[in-house]
Amino acid sequence: MNVALIVTIVLVMAVVFVNGWTDAPNAIATAVSTRVLRPNVAIYIAVVMNFLGALVMTFFNAQVAETISNIVSFDGAGNTSQIALAASLFAIVTWAVAAWWFGIPTSESHALIAGLTGAAMALGGLNAVNMTEWWKVIIGLIVSTVFGLGGGYIITKLVILIFRPINRLIANKFFTVGQALSAMAMAFLHGAQDGQKFMGVFMLTLYYNGLVGKTANGGFAIPIWVMVLCSVTMGLGTSVGGMRIIKSVGMDMVKLERYQGFSADLGAAITLFFSSLFGIPVSTTHTKTTAIMGVGAAKRFSSVDWSVVRDMVLAWVLTFPGCGLIAYFMSKLFMAIF
Numbered sequence: 001m002n003v004a005l006i007v008t009i010v011l012v013m014a015v016v017f018v019n020g021w022t023d024a025p026n027a028i029a030t031a032v033s034t035r036v037l038r039p040n041v042a043i044y045i046a047v048v049m050n051f052l053g054a055l056v057m058t059f060f061n062a063q064v065a066e067t068i069s070n071i072v073s074f075d076g077a078g079n080t081s082q083i084a085l086a087a088s089l090f091a092i093v094t095w096a097v098a099a100w101w102f103g104i105p106t107s108e109s110h111a112l113i114a115g116l117t118g119a120a121m122a123l124g125g126l127n128a129v130n131m132t133e134w135w136k137v138i139i140g141l142i143v144s145t146v147f148g149l150g151g152g153y154i155i156t157k158l159v160i161l162i163f164r165p166i167n168r169l170i171a172n173k174f175f176t177v178g179q180a181l182s183a184m185a186m187a188f189l190h191g192a193q194d195g196q197k198f199m200g201v202f203m204l205t206l207y208y209n210g211l212v213g214k215t216a217n218g219g220f221a222i223p224i225w226v227m228v229l230c231s232v233t234m235g236l237g238t239s240v241g242g243m244r245i246i247k248s249v250g251m252d253m254v255k256l257e258r259y260q261g262f263s264a265d266l267g268a269a270i271t272l273f274f275s276s277l278f279g280i281p282v283s284t285t286h287t288k289t290t291a292i293m294g295v296g297a298a299k300r301f302s303s304v305d306w307s308v309v310r311d312m313v314l315a316w317v318l319t320f321p322g323c324g325l326i327a328y329f330m331s332k333l334f335m336a337i338f
Contacts, residue, residue, distance in 0.1 A: 004082040004338075005209045011089035012205055013233050016198045018096045019108040020050060020237025027190045027284060030261035030292065031183035036176050042183065047238045049187035054195025054231040056188075058222060063279025064193060066219035068200030071113065071133040072120035074208055080123060081208040083338050084331040088119030089201070091327035099315065107283035110319040112197055113137055118327030122335070140282040143275055148287040151267025152294025159259050160298075175258040182265035189272035190284040191234060197281060199230050260295045267291040286316060 027050075028042040037045065058065060074081040092115040096108055120128035163171045203220040206212045215221055256264070268284075268291040275282040 002079075002082075002209070004079050004086065005205070008082055008086045008089065008205045008209075009202075011086055011093065012198065012202050013229075015089050015092050015096070015108070015112070015201070016195075016230050016233045017237035018093055019194050019198065020234035021240045027186040027288065028183050029288070030256055030264050031179050034179065034256050034258045034261040036179045036258060036261065037183065043239065045184055046187040046190075047235045049184050050191035050195070050238050051231045051235040053188035053191025053193075054199075054234055055191075055227050057192030057276060058196050058199060058227050059224075061277060062196060062199075062219075062222055064196040064276055064281050065200035065203070065222060067133050067136050067279050067281055068112070068116075068197045069203055069207075069220055071130055071137070072116050073128050073130065074120055074123060074204065075128075079338075080335055082205075083334045084119040084123050085116075085201075085204060085208060087122075087330035087334045088115040088327040090334075091115045091118065091323055091330050094326060095319070095323040107285045107316060107319060109194060109197060109281060109283040110286075110316060111323045112201070113281070114320045114323035115327040116201070118324035119331040121324075122328045122331035136280050140275065140280045141286070143280060144271060144282040144287040145290050147271040148268055148290030149294040149297075151271055152264050152291035153298045154294075155267045156260060156263040156295045156298035159263055163259065172258055175262045179258055179262040179265060182262055182269055185269040186265050186272070186284075186288065187238075189269055189276065191231065192276050193272055193282065193284055195227075195230055195234055196276075198234075199226055202226055202230060256292070256295065260299070263298075264288070264291040264295045267294065283316075 028037065028046045031037040032039050032042050074085050092108070092111045095111045095115070117129060117134075163174075199222055200220075203212060203222060203226065207214065207220070212220060265288075268288045271287050271291070272282065272284060275287075
């Protein structure tokens with residue numbers, strides 16, 4: 001086993017770990033902020049559900065992993081493919097840790113796509129980008145924004161209408177259980193979406209080292225050991241937690257009651273579920289935060305702290321060029337050195 005392969009696998013695992021560390025809190029943030037779940041209990045639930053989501057969904061439907069593995073080409077001379085891929089992962093880890101340090105819930109999904117694209121372009125320019133697959137990223141941005149925001153808004157309005165004649169104490173008991181279940185669904189689907197993305201990168205690593213081949217449709221048959229390894233690593237990352245992200249998403253942006261937390265989780269979970277079925281790579285962070293914005297707007301627009309939203313949107317906008325450029329120059333540097 002060569003050094004480039006070892007380094008790349010370590011970096012893939014680091015990115016999966018950081019994803020569980022920084023992204024997983026988004027799935028459980030609302031349940032913590034509404035006090036439905038204690039932070040330590042919520043994180044434990046997220047660990048289990050992230051693991052199950054990454055494992056189970058990939059076993060039955062690996063379309064998201066296939067999209068990521070085909071989004072760019074690292075075909076190059078000698079070991080440059082491995083070096084460029086390693087550089088992209090290094091850039092993703094750097095970007096993710098910096099975002100976590102400042103408490104900004106940037107999307108690891110966006111960082112992953114930006115990093116892969118920047119590194120691939122360092123090898124083959126625009127020809128290295130598969131625009132047919134890249135369009136799914138654009139679709140994912142639209143879907144996560146429109147359906148996250150719209151789902152949060154519509155579900156909140158429906159909940160208010162349906163539960164208006166019901167005693168508040170009875171309703172709160174329902175939403176306590178409902179939000180706990182919807183938070184579990186969010187964590188499961190976070191694992192399903194993000195776990196598959198990194199499995200796709202892991203398969204690229206094996207492919208460019210000649211250890212696996214592609215199927216007839218250009219994808220990979222993901223072995224069960226890869227599913228388990230990535231799922232366990234994501235779960236370990238989740239166990240580290242991240243109260244900074246929980247505070248930014250669940251507490252600072254809008255003050256939520258339990259029915260609102262339930263609505264946000266349900267709206268985001270529905271969006272993630274159908275995106276996973278159709279192989280559209282969407283950001284769990286983006287989907288969840290837009291759902292929370294929709295919930296806040298359903299009450300009144302002034303209930304949303306738009307300055308927090310502005311900072312998040314700025315972070316998302318900067319991720320593609322920022323992480324992409326870091327990966328591009330890291331690839332150039334790594335290829336010059338190695």
